[in-house]
Amino acid sequence: RCSTAHAYEIRTCKCQNCSYGLFFCVVGEKMALKAVVSKRVLDDILGLLFKEGSWKVLVLDGLSTRIISACCKMHEVMSKGITIVEALDKKRQPFAALEAIYIMVPSDESIGHLIGDFHKQSLYRAAHVFFIAKCSATLFSKLGASSAAKKIVTLQEANMAFLPYESNVFTLDNPQAFDRFYSPTSQGKSELVEKIAEQLSTVCAMLGEFPTIRYRDELVKTQEIADAVQTKLNDYKSQKKELGQGAKQNSELIILDRGFDVVSPILHELTFQAMVYDLLPVKNDVYRYYSSTAGGERKEKEVILDENDNLWGDLRHKHIAEVSKQVNELFQEFTTKKKLKGTDKDASIKDMGRMIKKMPQYQKELSQYALHVTLASECMQKYRGGVNPLCIVEQDMALGTNAQGERISDPLKEVMPVLFDRQIQAADKVRILMLYILLKGGVSRADFIKLMEHAEIHGDDRKVILNLMHFGSTVITEAKKSVKHTLKRKTRTEERYEVSRWVPLIQDIIEYAATGALDQSYCPYLGGKSRMSSVGGAAASWSSGSSTSAASGASSSGSSSVRQRWNWVPSSQPQKSDSKEASVQKAKKDVPTIIIFIVGGMTYSEIRAIYEVSSACSTHEFIIGSTHIITPTEFINQLKVLNPLTDL
Numbered sequence: 001r002c003s004t005a006h007a008y009e010i011r012t013c014k015c016q017n018c019s020y021g022l023f024f025c026v027v028g029e030k031m032a033l034k035a036v037v038s039k040r041v042l043d044d045i046l047g048l049l050f051k052e053g054s055w056k057v058l059v060l061d062g063l064s065t066r067i068i069s070a071c072c073k074m075h076e077v078m079s080k081g082i083t084i085v086e087a088l089d090k091k092r093q094p095f096a097a098l099e100a101i102y103i104m105v106p107s108d109e110s111i112g113h114l115i116g117d118f119h120k121q122s123l124y125r126a127a128h129v130f131f132i133a134k135c136s137a138t139l140f141s142k143l144g145a146s147s148a149a150k151k152i153v154t155l156q157e158a159n160m161a162f163l164p165y166e167s168n169v170f171t172l173d174n175p176q177a178f179d180r181f182y183s184p185t186s187q188g189k190s191e192l193v194e195k196i197a198e199q200l201s202t203v204c205a206m207l208g209e210f211p212t213i214r215y216r217d218e219l220v221k222t223q224e225i226a227d228a229v230q231t232k233l234n235d236y237k238s239q240k241k242e243l244g245q246g247a248k249q250n251s252e253l254i255i256l257d258r259g260f261d262v263v264s265p266i267l268h269e270l271t272f273q274a275m276v277y278d279l280l281p282v283k284n285d286v287y288r289y290y291s292s293t294a295g296g297e298r299k300e301k302e303v304i305l306d307e308n309d310n311l312w313g314d315l316r317h318k319h320i321a322e323v324s325k326q327v328n329e330l331f332q333e334f335t336t337k338k339k340l341k342g343t344d345k346d347a348s349i350k351d352m353g354r355m356i357k358k359m360p361q362y363q364k365e366l367s368q369y370a371l372h373v374t375l376a377s378e379c380m381q382k383y384r385g386g387v388n389p390l391c392i393v394e395q396d397m398a399l400g401t402n403a404q405g406e407r408i409s410d411p412l413k414e415v416m417p418v419l420f421d422r423q424i425q426a427a428d429k430v431r432i433l434m435l436y437i438l439l440k441g442g443v444s445r446a447d448f449i450k451l452m453e454h455a456e457i458h459g460d461d462r463k464v465i466l467n468l469m470h471f472g473s474t475v476i477t478e479a480k481k482s483v484k485h486t487l488k489r490k491t492r493t494e495e496r497y498e499v500s501r502w503v504p505l506i507q508d509i510i511e512y513a514a515t516g517a518l519d520q521s522y523c524p525y526l527g528g529k530s531r532m533s534s535v536g537g538a539a540a541s542w543s544s545g546s547s548t549s550a551a552s553g554a555s556s557s558g559s560s561s562v563r564q565r566w567n568w569v570p571s572s573q574p575q576k577s578d579s580k581e582a583s584v585q586k587a588k589k590d591v592p593t594i595i596i597f598i599v600g601g602m603t604y605s606e607i608r609a610i611y612e613v614s615s616a617c618s619t620h621e622f623i624i625g626s627t628h629i630i631t632p633t634e635f636i637n638q639l640k641v642l643n644p645l646t647d648l
Contacts, residue, residue: 032167038071045130046080055083061104088113100124106135118148128154133161133198159202170625172199177627178600178638182470197228205236210244211251213526219257226526250592258600259471261505263398265603265635266431268391270500272323273316274604278631279382311368317608324376331369391499397435403498419455429455442474466644479646485522507609513594514620593621601630
């Protein structure tokens with residue numbers, strides 16, 4: 001099975017030499033970013049070549065597989081005349097009578113596979129090639145000089161080299177960027193900058209954006225990414241003048257390095273989605289669990305956690321204290337509406353299993369309720385099993401104040417009981433120590449060693465703490481590094497849970513940006529100034545009653561020869577008003593968009609912040625993206641890989 005195996009419908013490779021399977025989401029409606037990418041694949045690529053009664057082979061590389069798996073249902077792909085889906089890097093049996101559609105990254109490896117398919121014996125009658133990013137002149141020449149060139153009847157650039165994760169969230173599917181970007185000894189930084197810029201520019205082009213670019217002025221590489229993105233966007237703009245018109249003139253792309261906020265990736269976040277991914281065994285968005293049947297048997301189940309599950313979409317950003325209660329309330333509403341008997345307000349998983357057996361027509365809905373009851377119960381079990389006392393200390397260290405708003409006068413006194421407790425895992429102690437040292441603004445070498453000895457932290461775990469220095473944080477006062485600029489935190493008055501008082505810094509940044517109040521010394525404009533116009537440039541407005549406080553202050557179609565290339569950006573032509581088109585237009589409504597991009601991973605708390613601000617502000621669209629998504633465990637594991645900047 002492929003590495004991205006999810007609980008999807010499976011199309012298995014028909015050759016006898018591999019066990020590769022391609023997985024496609026089979027339920028639910030598409031939204032926003034996913035809808036835009038889905039339209040590109042189904043209409044602009046597969047639909048472009050579709051002829052009734054004519055069948056083709058679809059060949060995908062790894063990233064294209066993940067993109068299409070995230071956005072398209074198998075029956076939608078097959079309805080476009082696709083008879084089989086295969087992997088570019090696997091051995092495949094020939095279909096000499098069929099044409100093949102290739103969707104792939106224009107890399108040396110992928111183009112090598114494409115050329116190999118037509119080197120001696122052609123696998124397919126002809127090839128329609130769609131690159132998901134811009135193809136370099138070198139690779140284009142290599143392809144043009146090969147025997148495959150004679151078989152290529154379509155060659156286009158589709159500009160969708162990113163993974164739409166949720167309606168307002170995307171990733172570049174590149175966790176390896178963390179080490180390459182932050183390690184001083186890593187090779188290929190220039191190539192990484194170019195790759196990130198290429199992928200990021202396709203996000204903007206896909207959405208019809210030509211944003212003003214800003215960047216955090218702490219690491220040289222963030223400005224290099226900003227420069228490279230601007231160059232690529234200028235190229236798109238030269239081909240499609242309508243990019244970034246109207247209110248879109250005021251859109252902004254803000255590029256940040258992970259060092260802008262190293263606290264959020266460390267904390268135990270107690271909202272549902274973040275807690276599930278931090279504490280439960282979720283891999284590739286797939287959760288496996290055991291459920292009791294009506295007969296008392298335990299059966300393993302596998303589900304994917306995404307927006308296709310409406311209940312997950314409703315609950316994912318709520319605090320865990322509210323989730324269990326709300327699931328039961330929603331379950332009672334459902335049973336009352338459907339006039340189902342034999343349930344009470346505290347129905348157990350076993351009760352729900354019994355109901356599923358009695359009423360199979362409601363299996364989907366009842367299974368969803370059972371799933372979320374299970375998720376919430378396991379999260380609460382972890383919380384009560386040791387996370388609770390850690391959260392209080394973490395919040396105090398992150399904020400420097402207690403739940404009453406009083407300054408912590410002796411932080412060491414508060415953390416010592418945690419450090420001495422041998423029941424607490426080393427990884428949790430490391431998180432507490434990181435927060436303590438950040439609060440103190442660093443400690444001396446002697447004090448650092450004492451803390452490690454008291455907490456019994458050794459080897460790689462010590463490296464994790466020292467490696468915060470790669471983000472500009474001071475860990476050892478003797479090796480203090482000055483930070484150019486800091487951002488003034490906003491004062492927030494809304495009530496919060498004692499164990500969830502911290503607000504990710506990203507929320508301040510996007511609120512400031514939406515009101516034109518983001519400090520230019522902290523995030524300067526590329527080129528020194530904004531393109532802000534009076535068109536649609538009104539200050540952000542925030543819905544009343546929101547928990548978010550406002551900041552103060554101010555494409556071509558048809559086939560082409562191998563010697564032609566087309567860049568795809570959104571067309572200015574009016575679109576049809578069917579449901580898919582309406583969803584796409586919702587993602588592109590004529591208001592400015594603020595796109596946040598973080599090099600080195602984004603957290604689920606930061607994803608939640610984007611949605612909270614988006615629901616409160618009607619004058620902007622908000623999108624967040626990163627090289628990848630990180631949980632606290634993943635963040636710590638990635639820090640272990642880096643080499644410390646100082647010796648003890």
